[in-house]
Amino acid sequence: MKLSDIMSYAQLSFYTEVALVLFLGVFIAITIRTFMPSRSRELDAASRLPLEDDVVLTPRVAER
Amino acid sequence: MTPATSAATAGAVPRASGVALDRFSYDDAIVRKFLFATFIWGVVGMTVGLLIALQLASPIFNLGLEWTSFGRLRPLHTNAVIFAFAGNAFFTGAYYSTQRLLKARMFSDALSNFHFWGWQAIIVSAALTLPFGFTQAKEYAELEWPIDIAIAVVWVAFAVNFFGTLVKRRERHIYVALWFYIASIVTVAILHIFNNLSVPADFLKSYSIYAGVQDAFMQWWYGHNAVAFFLTTPFLGLMYYFMPKAAEGPVFSYKLSILHFWSLVFMYIWAGPHHLHYTALPEWASTVGMLFSVMLWAPSWGGMINGLLTLRGAWHKVAQDPILKFFVVGVTAYGMSTFEGPMLSIKSVNALAHYTDWIIAHVHTGALGWNGFMTFGMIYWLLPRLFQAPVYSKKAMELHFWISSVGIVLYVVAIYSAGVTQGLMWRAFDETGRLAYPDFVETVLKLMPMYWMRVAGGTMYIAGMVIFGWNIFKTWANRPAKYDVPVIEAAPLTKKYVEEHPVVPANGLWARFNQVQWHRAWERAPMLFTVLTTLAVIVASLFEILPTFLIKSNVPTIASVKPYTPLELAGRDLYIAEGCFNCHSQMIRPFRYETERFGEYSKPGESVYEHPFLWGSRRIGPDLAREGGKYPDLWHVRHFENPRAVTAKSIMPAYAHFLTKSIDFERIQSRVDAMAMVGVPYGDAVNKAPGMAREQAKQIAAAIVEQGGPAGLEDKEIVAMVAYMQRLGRDIKVTSTASKVTNTNSAATANGGTN
Numbered sequence: 001m002k003l004s005d006i007m008s009y010a011q012l013s014f015y016t017e018v019a020l021v022l023f024l025g026v027f028i029a030i031t032i033r034t035f036m037p038s039r040s041r042e043l044d045a046a047s048r049l050p051l052e053d054d055v056v057l058t059p060r061v062a063e064r
Numbered sequence: 065m066t067p068a069t070s071a072a073t074a075g076a077v078p079r080a081s082g083v084a085l086d087r088f089s090y091d092d093a094i095v096r097k098f099l100f101a102t103f104i105w106g107v108v109g110m111t112v113g114l115l116i117a118l119q120l121a122s123p124i125f126n127l128g129l130e131w132t133s134f135g136r137l138r139p140l141h142t143n144a145v146i147f148a149f150a151g152n153a154f155f156t157g158a159y160y161s162t163q164r165l166l167k168a169r170m171f172s173d174a175l176s177n178f179h180f181w182g183w184q185a186i187i188v189s190a191a192l193t194l195p196f197g198f199t200q201a202k203e204y205a206e207l208e209w210p211i212d213i214a215i216a217v218v219w220v221a222f223a224v225n226f227f228g229t230l231v232k233r234r235e236r237h238i239y240v241a242l243w244f245y246i247a248s249i250v251t252v253a254i255l256h257i258f259n260n261l262s263v264p265a266d267f268l269k270s271y272s273i274y275a276g277v278q279d280a281f282m283q284w285w286y287g288h289n290a291v292a293f294f295l296t297t298p299f300l301g302l303m304y305y306f307m308p309k310a311a312e313g314p315v316f317s318y319k320l321s322i323l324h325f326w327s328l329v330f331m332y333i334w335a336g337p338h339h340l341h342y343t344a345l346p347e348w349a350s351t352v353g354m355l356f357s358v359m360l361w362a363p364s365w366g367g368m369i370n371g372l373l374t375l376r377g378a379w380h381k382v383a384q385d386p387i388l389k390f391f392v393v394g395v396t397a398y399g400m401s402t403f404e405g406p407m408l409s410i411k412s413v414n415a416l417a418h419y420t421d422w423i424i425a426h427v428h429t430g431a432l433g434w435n436g437f438m439t440f441g442m443i444y445w446l447l448p449r450l451f452q453a454p455v456y457s458k459k460a461m462e463l464h465f466w467i468s469s470v471g472i473v474l475y476v477v478a479i480y481s482a483g484v485t486q487g488l489m490w491r492a493f494d495e496t497g498r499l500a501y502p503d504f505v506e507t508v509l510k511l512m513p514m515y516w517m518r519v520a521g522g523t524m525y526i527a528g529m530v531i532f533g534w535n536i537f538k539t540w541a542n543r544p545a546k547y548d549v550p551v552i553e554a555a556p557l558t559k560k561y562v563e564e565h566p567v568v569p570a571n572g573l574w575a576r577f578n579q580v581q582w583h584r585a586w587e588r589a590p591m592l593f594t595v596l597t598t599l600a601v602i603v604a605s606l607f608e609i610l611p612t613f614l615i616k617s618n619v620p621t622i623a624s625v626k627p628y629t630p631l632e633l634a635g636r637d638l639y640i641a642e643g644c645f646n647c648h649s650q651m652i653r654p655f656r657y658e659t660e661r662f663g664e665y666s667k668p669g670e671s672v673y674e675h676p677f678l679w680g681s682r683r684i685g686p687d688l689a690r691e692g693g694k695y696p697d698l699w700h701v702r703h704f705e706n707p708r709a710v711t712a713k714s715i716m717p718a719y720a721h722f723l724t725k726s727i728d729f730e731r732i733q734s735r736v737d738a739m740a741m742v743g744v745p746y747g748d749a750v751n752k753a754p755g756m757a758r759e760q761a762k763q764i765a766a767a768i769v770e771q772g773g774p775a776g777l778e779d780k781e782i783v784a785m786v787a788y789m790q791r792l793g794r795d796i797k798v799t800s801t802a803s804k805v806t807n808t809n810s811a812a813t814a815n816g817g818t819n
Contacts (some may be wrong), residue, residue, distance in 0.1 A: 047314040
């Protein structure tokens with residue numbers, strides 16, 4: 001008996017719907033969490049990361 | 065920031081006072097290397113693109129050489145612009161931004177350099193194999209198995225280097241651009257490995273372990289996600305870093321960027337089957353692909369709007385600053401192509417667009433507009449920072465912007481028109497109910513003015529590249545004798561996380577759950593984050609792919625379908641080597657206008673021995689799924705020798721070398737053995753393939769002579785090609801004579817009945 005025989009008897013095709021529900025659930029959870037007011041300050045700080053990425057101590061000459 | 069301005073911020077407040085600060089510097093030498101590679105491969109890839117555009121406008125440009133025909137050069141163009149140009153552009157931006165966002169030098173300079181030189185070596189090996197016909201025949205995964213292994217090794221080196229940097233970072237929060245990089249790195253690795261699983265027949269030849277429907281499913285799961293995770297998410301990461309930099313303000317909504325990320329990761333992986341509408345793919349799979357593709361429209365536009373609104377309050381700068389112009393057009397092109405993608409995935413739209421130039425136009429809106437312009441904007445922004453000299457000519461930047469923009473418009477307008485024109489001509493019936501354009505070549509000739517317009521548009525885009533290169537060179541020439549390497553100082557991460565914005569624990573279980581401290585903790589753990597992202601991608605892929613592999617009813621078998629004879633297999637290998645599948649599909653869709661033109665529609669069971677599948681994605685020439693028996697053997701000989709001797713206006717390259725090059729009969733054995741290893745029931749042929757092939761070749765050569773053709777072809781490649789052509793699509797025609805037994809010794813019996 002091959003693997004495909006076992007799998008086709010196992011009637012697994014409904015698993016795709018299970019996956020859909022799981023993924024949708026996780027996604028909704030992420031969405032709710034992202035927009036929670038308690039996170040605002042943290043995320044605002046995060047959004048400025050690209051702009052504060054060069055805190056330079058001393059320019060030094062090296063490397064060509 | 066330039067050294068001068070960054071020195072001014074030297075006194076900026078250290079984020080954690082009272083802690084001993086680390087001193088370090090960023091590795092910009094590696095960024096410079098990737099920048100040069102981006103430009104050089106961009107020119108190469110686009111020039112090959114221009115050459116193949118000319119080849120479609122006039123077959124003279126195939127140059128009469130076997131190495132420069134359209135079928136062999138088209139994969140070189142796609143590989144060069146995707147993996148060499150866009151790939152190196154991503155690495156340029158990723159190496160620059162990752163170090164700065166994490167406040168850490170790359171984990172290992174040696175790995176950075178190994179990544180750089182390894183990647184360039186892979187590109188060179190692609191250029192040295194594809195024109196010589198070494199290909200796996202899977203779009204964007206053409207490279208043969210030794211190169212695939214090299215790609216995996218180099219990619220893993222990149223991943224180790226990247227994740228190593230994440231681990232030793234000095235910034236707690238992982239900025240959203242890095243999430244996009246993480247998803248790209250992980251997913252590309254998974255896609256690459258699983259789509260390229262194959263059994264080698266010899267040093268540069270292998271057969272996919274998947275067959276027919278499964279292979280098609282696997283390939284377009286790969287193909288679509290290669291677009292998603294090689295051309296979209298990496299460049300979105302770049303957008304979320306470089307647009308705020310250029311606009312000198314944070315992204316419009318960081319929350320929206322989080323949603324953008326998660327919805328793309330969850331949805332993209334399911335969208336692949338929209339490349340296979342109305343083919344022999346099970347319908348449920350293509351419907352899932354369509355639904356997820358349509359849903360993708362929302363996050364994609366969310367991302368586009370987020371990018372454009374990052375310029376809020378800075379719109380007046382757009383008129384002055386060519387860098388922002390490149391970004392605005394790039395992000396808008398992202399919006400256009402991600403609106404069009406979902407539209408094309410709708411089955412009824414796809415029925416018209418599939419196999420036509422519409423898809424080519426769609427791809428080029430994305431590639432020239434989104435990937436190209438984001439790259440140009442990013443590199444112009446980087447030039448003064450990397451070479452520590454102002455960009456040589458702002459006027460040249462403006463000129464580059466305008467000439468390329470006009471080039472894109474010319475290109476896509478022409479090719480959209482070509483696509484819709486050809487699609488409508490294929491399905492047109494006259495008042496008597498017959499095909500209005502029964503002669504396929506008519507539907508190709510109609511496109512010639514559009515093809516010349518594309519040549520003009522492409523030329524302008526390349527002219528823009530030349531200006532770009534001149535500006536890069538001139539800026540580089542003004543670099544200082546020694547580059548300044550600024551010393552950065554930042555506090556190392558504390559072992560224990562100290563909340564910067566502490567949250568008072570809420571009362572009650574639900575309220576505490578809603579505070580989601582647990583997820584905040586995940587976010588701070590980059591490895592856990594990576595594992596979870598990977599899990600999302602793998603689980604989604606398995607749910608989508610496994611059913612076709614494991615549930616039998618999805619691919620009904622047809623008893624009369626037999627493996628190819630050894631000679632036909634040799635012919636099929638030539639078909640693959642020449643890249644015939646780039647212009648000819650082998651998949652007739654179940655529409656009346658297709659069956660009238662090409663014959664009975666294709667069934668899933670017909671491709672159970674197709675390793676790899678050769679359904680194709682574009683019809684520059686007619687479909688060949690039912691080619692067998694349509695014309696006499698001699699017709700094929702004449703046609704391959706000079707297509708225009710048979711069809712006056714044909715644009716097919718000539719394959720005269722088939723009549724002079726000899727078949728290496730002994731090598732057929734290893735090919736048959738490899739096919740047997742991937743599960744094709746070859747029976748007796750695994751011991752005596754060369755003999756069987758010689759026998760069949762003799763019969764075909766005799767038939768050619770009988771029809772008045774040249775003698776002495778029995779050991780030439782042409783007989784293998786004729787054998788393969790005459791076999792295509794004939795198996796289901798012999799259903800009545802086939803036994804019900806699932807035949808295991810079929811190769812031998814199929815031999816006699818096919819020519």
